[in-house]
Amino acid sequence: MRLSRSLAWLCVLAFGAVVFSSPAAAQSVNRAAIDDLNEQLLYVALPLTLFVELTLVYAIYRFRNNDRPKPTVDDPALEITWTAATGAILIFVGVSAFFVLLNPYISPAAAGPTDTGGQVADDMEVEVLAYQWGWEFHYPEANVTTQSRLVLPKNESVTFTLKSSRVIHSLYIPQLGVKQDIFPGQTTIARTKPTQTGSYRLYCAELCGSGHSRMDATVVVLNQSDYDDWVEQQQRASSTNGTTSSGTATSSANGTTTPANGTEAARISAPAARAHAR
Numbered sequence: 001m002r003l004s005r006s007l008a009w010l011c012v013l014a015f016g017a018v019v020f021s022s023p024a025a026a027q028s029v030n031r032a033a034i035d036d037l038n039e040q041l042l043y044v045a046l047p048l049t050l051f052v053e054l055t056l057v058y059a060i061y062r063f064r065n066n067d068r069p070k071p072t073v074d075d076p077a078l079e080i081t082w083t084a085a086t087g088a089i090l091i092f093v094g095v096s097a098f099f100v101l102l103n104p105y106i107s108p109a110a111a112g113p114t115d116t117g118g119q120v121a122d123d124m125e126v127e128v129l130a131y132q133w134g135w136e137f138h139y140p141e142a143n144v145t146t147q148s149r150l151v152l153p154k155n156e157s158v159t160f161t162l163k164s165s166r167v168i169h170s171l172y173i174p175q176l177g178v179k180q181d182i183f184p185g186q187t188t189i190a191r192t193k194p195t196q197t198g199s200y201r202l203y204c205a206e207l208c209g210s211g212h213s214r215m216d217a218t219v220v221v222l223n224q225s226d227y228d229d230w231v232e233q234q235q236r237a238s239s240t241n242g243t244t245s246s247g248t249a250t251s252s253a254n255g256t257t258t259p260a261n262g263t264e265a266a267r268i269s270a271p272a273a274r275a276h277a278r
């Protein structure tokens with residue numbers, strides 16, 4: 001009796017924790033869509049879990065002294081009911097997930113007309129080059145290039161055009177709900193719209209060689225005015241170093257800018273050449 005009472009309390013507590021805990025606000029529209037789906041499925045899964053577990057506990061308790069159990073006889077009505085109920089639940093899960101997949105930020109191909117570069121018209125564009133082993137981000141409109149540091153403005157849609165220098169990589173920003181494979185010789189695209197300022201981690205999510213575990217970067221989301229200041233600062237730093245037009249000036253991870261012909265920049269500004277030289 002004590003066991004079943006403890007279990008009942010545990011169920012009540014678990015239910016209360018789920019119902020009354022409010023998840024943190026999502027950091028992007030992708031993340032919001034994925035979190036909403038998780039929450040929706042949790043509300044369906046929770047009563048089912050409680051029903052199954054309580055039935056199990058009841059059966060264990062009710063028949064605990066039954067030394068000669070008899071096999072269950074055929075019960076077509078019961079079998080049809082549980083098959084149909086399981087089917088209905090699976091259809092619900094499939095349809096819910098399908099609508100999230102149709103979201104133009106989750107599946108950019110569903111976002112409508114794209115321009116020749118592949119990005120969705122009106123989006124800000126960032127060209128991402130994945131190489132062994134690092135990330136290069138080029139902002140064509142501002143003519144700014146950074147290494148290992150992706151800076152984005154809040155509340156603006158952004159399209160990433162993704163290229164790889166040699167092997168398969170995968171762009172993964174868990175907190176923004178972004179994940180897309182990158183193939184050599186192909187351009188793939190990913191989209192997001194950050195809705196919270198902050199600093200997030202970016203990883204490569206595809207085993208790509210011995211340096212794979214070091215292949216990470218920082219994503220910084222700024223207010224529009226701070227972002228504009230950052231772009232201006234990058235451009236000023238590039239022009240001071242006399243490499244504005246070619247776009248080869250390269251900002252290193254700590255935000256300082258070095259000319260492309262410096263030893264540090266030479267090491268990090270030509271990832272494709274470095275990768276192919278192997």
Ligand SMILES: [Cu+2]
Pocket residue numbers: 169170204205206207208209212213215
């Ligand atoms: Cu990798």
